[in-house]
Amino acid sequence: MLAKTAMIIDDDEDLGRLLIPMLEARKILTLPVYSLHEAEEYLSYMKPTVIFLDNSFPEGLGINFIRNIHLADEEIKIIMMTADSAKWIEEKAKEEGVNYFLRKPFNMETINTVLDKLNLA
Template sequence: MKVKATKHAPKKVLIIEDEGDLCLLLNILLDEKDMEVEHVQSLAKAEEYLLQEQPSLVLLDNRLPDGFGIDFISFIKKHHPATKVIMITGVDAAASDVAIENGADVFLKKPFTKAELFKSVNDVLN
């Protein structure tokens, strides 16, 4: 009997980042890893998205126009406990401990390499 190979559904990733260039770069990199990528540029839009969808992974910037990503981690974990969170920030390196305490799975400091991004994504999703 032949078993038909089924292609797994791409993992959903939400990028919450207000820097257009970084959004585009993350989108391109994750797209080549067979991931369904959406992005929003504010916590308000992220909240709307998360009330409709359940991503496997959220890439979360800390400094956003309407607040701090670090304070938004609890919202993500409350509504989607299984969703993994990678906190990304360039200026708040000291925030890594707080981000992890608040429920982030990984803290990625800007600037990061493609290899660091892929390792972080693979570590939390596998």
């Protein structure tokens, strides 16, 4: 059986520090990535099981990066995360095919519930 893997794409290093121990406790190998450019590079040769994707980056919006993820591999599960309260972001994210949309701040119980629903136990 192949190992489950996660990529955390967020320019906030603190989020990775919170998520990595929880994901590793579930035996999910985790790679934190801090820019969309870096994520694009990794996606050229790495196909994670799940991606945690923030929306706001200095070089652009994560929501516009969803298509790149699907082009790399349509099977990658996407959990979109944002502190932005604009309703259009959630609507567009769902149109683009994200599996779950979370507004920051969220708690670890919410993440665990989402991972359970994605069968990433």
